[in-house]
Amino acid sequence: MRVKRSTWAYPYLVFLILFVALPLLMIAVYAFRDAQTGAFTLGNFARFFSTPQDLNTFLYSIQVAIVTTLLCLVIAYPAAWILSKSDFNRSKITVMLFILPMWINMLIRTLATVALFDFLRLPLGEGALTFGMVYNFLPFMIYPIYNSLEKMDSSYIEAAQDLGATPSQVFLKVTLPLSMPGVWSGVLMVFMPTISTFAIAELLTLNKVKLFGTTIQENINNGFWNYGSALALIMLVIIGLTSLVGDEGNTRESEKGGLI
Amino acid sequence: MNKDIVISLQHLSKSYDGKPVLDDISLDIRAGEFVTLLGPSGCGKTTTLRLIAGFLSPDGGRILLDGRDIADVPPHKRPFNTVFQRYALFPHLDVYDNIAFGLKLRRVPTDEIDKKVRKVLKMVSMTDYEDRDVESLSGGQQQRVAIARAIVNQPKVLLLDEPLAALDLKMRKDMQIELKEMHRQLGITFIYVTHDQEEALTLSDTIVVMNEGKILQVGTPTDIYNEPQNSFVADFIGESNILNGRMIEDRKVEFIGHTFECVDEGFGCDVPVDVVLRPEDIYIMNRTEGAQFSATVKSCTFKGVHYEMFVDTDNGYELMIQDYNAFAPGSTVGLLIRPGDIQVMRKERTCNSFEAEVVDSGHVRMLGMEFECPAASEFKPADKVTAEVDFDKVELVDHQEDGMLSGEVHFLLYKGNHYHLTVLTDGGDHIWVDTDDVWDKGDLVGVNFASENIRLKA
The missing domain is CATH 2.40.50.140 (Nucleic acid-binding proteins)
Known part of the structure; x- marks a missing residue:
């Protein structure tokens, strides 16, 4: 008997159903059920919007995610640009060095950051949180941007020079727009995990600053499954929306850039 | 210094990683001229163009524009525009914005940009394509946009880097005619790089044949074709029979075992030379009387306008002959070469x-x-x-x-x-x-x- 190629897909299908589709479905079901009666309700969502503490944590998390993403972008773009200039990065070792932290577990890196702050006698708190976030997610921003800059046909740059563009005009009118797919990938790769992270916040702020991920975790841990699910669903929607916006930005030249 | 000369290359040399690509080339280009740099890949023609455009700087030598050295002038300040081999149209801009790119940088008023863009679009027969995404265009259309984007800036010199190489034969022929017409209309200097000898012969006022980083010959298409200065040029341009010969004395040359009258002088006596015979310059006839030598037809192929025949001469040399009449393989023919059709070249080396x-x-x-x-x-x-x-x-x-x-x-x-x-x-x-x-x-x-x-x- 000949085994069709599609047969090989079944184990993956089972995996996807068990570990992706089913949990998502369960989150959705829990989110719309009343904790006591089990009846359909929008009460969990209503509770979120009427609990200023949770709502504020949510808005604060988004703010932290946006700040982290912007900081990463501001730091990563010039870095990626310099790396993409071949003479500085002939052996690609420099890129490797930038990507290397990704090989180390995020918790270990964060604990190391805590130790570093202690050593330098710097206070843990909001500043440490931002530093930790940027430090953790910077490679995810550098790599896609570097990739799109590196793959860019140098003849576009020559064409722009040829048509009279000064170096800064070449950058603003050609290099930057053509690298936008990479920028969007980077923004997504940083924004999505930062909005849901909680371990970094707990460790780097000594639990002083609470992020939305922590709120969800606390609720689930304390047995408030339905409310916790509703919060998780809200976060999923936000992440889903961002990736839609990102896709929109990416459609022009979807084949360029790319994650890894 | 001749005022007519717009660009003068003086002793330019360039090497990549220690490998010389250009070896001391000098060339003067007159204003309004259509100059073609012709040669096989790796001969240095594109490097020369890129040096002129300013994307590369020479290791040695100077580039003069109107008599002034432009070594320190960056590409964006040189009054040249380039049509790139792979077009290099900006994928994030539409046709209109691609063409207007240079004008916008120079802050030309919007209505003037509009007028100019429409004018060049008409010139390259691409009216109504303003809003199209450049990636939705065919190769030929992209080529036209690339040309429009360059000429809209009214450069002093237009540099073209194998602009037709990616097009199919029919399209290439059409574009050749259009380029020639554009050159006439614009009246600016064109510097054109190609490896296609036919294209070079069709388009150029002056052809510069290059090989291995050196200029081998500069001349009009007819000069280059009729009087190649060495066997490389003779072989590269058109079809030719290239033979070893010996200059016996002025106006007398010996090759393929016969002695011929020719028009060349000044080589000295008994000097080894190379002889070039264009296949269409050998007269072929059915009878052997009145002929200088005889030969047997080996093959005869119809080529559209003419027949191409290979013959074995009485002394065992193979020659290619093109004639309007067919001669059957196996038949004996008489051959005749007129003195003016024999091109004698000094040998570059004899051992x-x-x-x-x-x-x-x-x-x-x-x-x-x-x-x-x-x-x-x-x-x-x-x-x-x-x-x-x-x-x-x-x-x-x-x-x-x-x-x-x-x-x-x-x-x-x-x-x-x-x-x-x-x-x-x-x-x-x-x-x-x-x-x-x-x-x-x-x-x-x-x-x-x-x-x-x-x-x-x-």
């Missing part, structure tokens, strides 16, 4: 000569190797000598490892009864070989010299 150093009484060192050489006994060790090997005394072998030197067949010429090959060794030296065996360009070969065939000169 291989290498710098060598005597090692001991039986060995010399040359081409990075030690060779056995009995002739070395006449010299002292460490003497600097010149080693000579005749073309037909070089042995080529199929397997590189069987040769003392290994290399690649770099260029080949059929000389009527044998092949004249240029072998480029792995060490970067040229060895010229006469052989009856058939080799192809790019073949990897081993090279041997028999020790008794190496002559040494002080």
Whole structure:
């Protein structure tokens, strides 16, 4: 008997159903059920919007995610640009060095950051949180941007020079727009995990600053499954929306850039 | 200094990673001229263009624009525009914005930009395509937009880097006519790079034939075609019979075993030369009386306008002949060559000569190797000598490892009864070989010299 190629897909299908589709479905079901009666309700969502503490944590998390993403972008773009200039990065070792932290577990890196702050006698708190976030997610921003800059046909740059563009005009009118797919990938790769992270916040702020991920975790841990699910669903929607916006930005030249 | 000259290249040289790409080239380009840099890939033509555009800077030499050195002028300040080989249209801009790119940078008023863009779009027959995404256009249309984007800026010189190479034959022919017409209308200087000799002959006022980083000949298309200055040019431009000959005296040359009258003078007496005969310049007829020599037709192929025939002459040389009439294979024909149709060229070399150093009484060192050489006994060790090997005394072998030197067949010429090959060794030296065996360009070969065939000169 000949085994069709599609047969090989079944184990993956089972995996996807068990570990992706089913949990998502369960989150959705829990989110719309009343904790006591089990009846359909929008009460969990209503509770979120009427609990200023949770709502504020949510808005604060988004703010932290946006700040982290912007900081990463501001730091990563010039870095990626310099790396993409071949003479500085002939052996690609420099890129490797930038990507290397990704090989180390995020918790270990964060604990190391805590130790570093202690050593330098710097206070843990909001500043440490931002530093930790940027430090953790910077490679995810550098790599896609570097990739799109590196793959860019140098003849576009020559064409722009040829048509009279000064170096800064070449950058603003050609290099930057053509690298936008990479920028969007980077923004997504940083924004999505930062909005849901909680371990970094707990460790780097000594639990002083609470992020939305922590709120969800606390609720689930304390047995408030339905409310916790509703919060998780809200976060999923936000992440889903961002990736839609990102896709929109990416459609022009979807084949360029790319994650890894 | 001639005021007419817009660009003057003076002793330009350029190398990449120690490998010379341009070797001391000098060239003057007149205003309004259509100049074509023609040569095989790797001859340095694109490098020359990029030096002019300013994307590269020369290792040596100067580029003068209207008599002024432009070494320090960055590309964006040079009054040139380039049509790139792969067009390099900006994918994030539509047709209109691509063309308007240069004008916007120079802050030309919007309504003027509008007028100019529409005018060039009309010129390249692309009206109504303003809003199209450049990636949705066909190759030919992208090419037109690329040309429009360059000429809309009214550059002093338009640089074109193999602009038609990516188009199919029919489209290429049409674009050639349009380019020529555009050149006439615009009246600006065109510097055009191509490896297509036919394109060069069709378009240019002046052709610059290049090979291996050197300019071999500069001239009008008719000059280049009718009076090639060396066998490379003769072979590269059009079809030709290239033969070894001997200049007996002024106006008398001997080749293929016969003596012919010609119009060339000043070569000296009894001097080896190369003779070029264009296949359409050999008269072919059914009878042998009145002919200078006879031949047997080997093959006859219809080529559309003419027939192409290969004949074996009475002395065993093969010639290519083009004629409007067909002659049946196997028939005996008479051939006639008029004095004015014989192009005689001085030979660049008559044997291989290498710098060598005597090692001991039986060995010399040359081409990075030690060779056995009995002739070395006449010299002292460490003497600097010149080693000579005749073309037909070089042995080529199929397997590189069987040769003392290994290399690649770099260029080949059929000389009527044998092949004249240029072998480029792995060490970067040229060895010229006469052989009856058939080799192809790019073949990897081993090279041997028999020790008794190496002559040494002080």
